[in-house]
Amino acid sequence: MLKFPVTFLLAFGAWIFFTATLDIQELVxxxxxxxxxxxxxxxxxxxxxxxxxxxxxRWARFVAYFFVWLYxxxxxxxxxxxxxxxxxxxxxxxxxxxxxxxxxxxxxxxNSITLTPGTLTIKAGDNLFVHWIAYNKKKRVGKLFxxxxxxxxx
Amino acid sequence: MxxxxxQVMLYISGIFAVIGSLGLIRFPDFYTRTHAATMLSVGxxxxxxxSLFIATFWSVYTLKIFVIIVFNLFTNPTATHAIAERAYKIxxxxxxxxxxxxxx
Numbered sequence: 001m002l003k004f005p006v007t008f009l010l011a012f013g014a015w016i017f018f019t020a021t022l023d024i025q026e027l028v029x030x031x032x033x034x035x036x037x038x039x040x041x042x043x044x045x046x047x048x049x050x051x052x053x054x055x056x057x058r059w060a061r062f063v064a065y066f067f068v069w070l071y072x073x074x075x076x077x078x079x080x081x082x083x084x085x086x087x088x089x090x091x092x093x094x095x096x097x098x099x100x101x102x103x104x105x106x107x108x109x110x111n112s113i114t115l116t117p118g119t120l121t122i123k124a125g126d127n128l129f130v131h132w133i134a135y136n137k138k139k140r141v142g143k144l145f146x147x148x149x150x151x152x153x154x
Numbered sequence: 155m156x157x158x159x160x161q162v163m164l165y166i167s168g169i170f171a172v173i174g175s176l177g178l179i180r181f182p183d184f185y186t187r188t189h190a191a192t193m194l195s196v197g198x199x200x201x202x203x204x205s206l207f208i209a210t211f212w213s214v215y216t217l218k219i220f221v222i223i224v225f226n227l228f229t230n231p232t233a234t235h236a237i238a239e240r241a242y243k244i245x246x247x248x249x250x251x252x253x254x255x256x257x258x
Contacts (some may be wrong), residue, residue: 016218017221018217018218018221020214024225049226073196073197076194077170077196077197080177080189080190081170081173081193082192083177084173084174084177084180084190085173087180087224089182089186090252090255091185091186091248091250091251091252092253092255092256093248093250093251093253093254093257094253094255095255107191110231110237111162111212111228111232111235112231113232114192114234114235115180115192115194115196115227115230115231116192116233117189117190117192117196117197118189119189119233120188120189120192120235120238121231121235121238122185122235122238122239122242122256123239123242123256124235124239128182129255129256131188131248133186133189135252135253138254153226
């Protein structure tokens with residue numbers, strides 16, 4: 001039952017975001033449009049319990065996850081830049097077992113891995129298959145993503 | 155002060171764009187080239203847009219630029235993954251590969 005109001009709030013928030021005004025006409029139009037959108041889209045947005053998406057602890061963890069991601073992103077960008085300059089590549093396709101069970105968790109991990117230069121998710125399922133430009137026996141792809149991401153989505 | 159920060163970020167973004175384009179030429183096969191393309195679209199575009207985010211702070215455009223950055227970060231990996239999966243399925247094989255755990 002929470003599906004409808006949560007979708008409505010998201011749509012209305014986005015409306016305020018885009019119009020960037022608190023004019024009463026804009027707000028009324030926004031409410032009407034958001035109601036229609038919430039009615040149409042409520043079944044597409046949430047496959048799981050909507051209370052999960054409103055939990056502030058998860059959002060706090062997501063912020064932590066974001067900064068971890070940002071750090072890895074910068075490191076990976078510099079690493080790939082170095083590899084372009086030197087031409088030193090060691091590509092391999094590795095299997096990445098994951099503890100994520102929900103769809104949103106898997107897409108979070110897969111997208112984070114693809115978004116990091118140097119690693120690219122080729123196949124996503126119970127295990128991810130990742131093309132890795134700098135194969136290294138001792139390291140694992142997505143270890144930090146998994147450690148910080150589990151608390152966000154599971 | 156803010157102008158200097160914005161300029162430095164734009165320069166770094168430009169440098170990343172040049173390096174990424176060089177990678178597209180230098181790398182041997184499809185998959186490694188994708189890494190260079192990812193670097194282009196994330197490192198370069200996000201940084202460039204982020205500098206605009208700072209430059210326009212705080213006006214009507216600021217939030218819109220932020221939304222563009224977020225959408226770029228969501229859609230880019232999805233598209234890249236779709237292309238790569240399809241490429242692997244129709245049989246584009248990597249030229250150099252030290253290990254393939256997908257075959258077994």
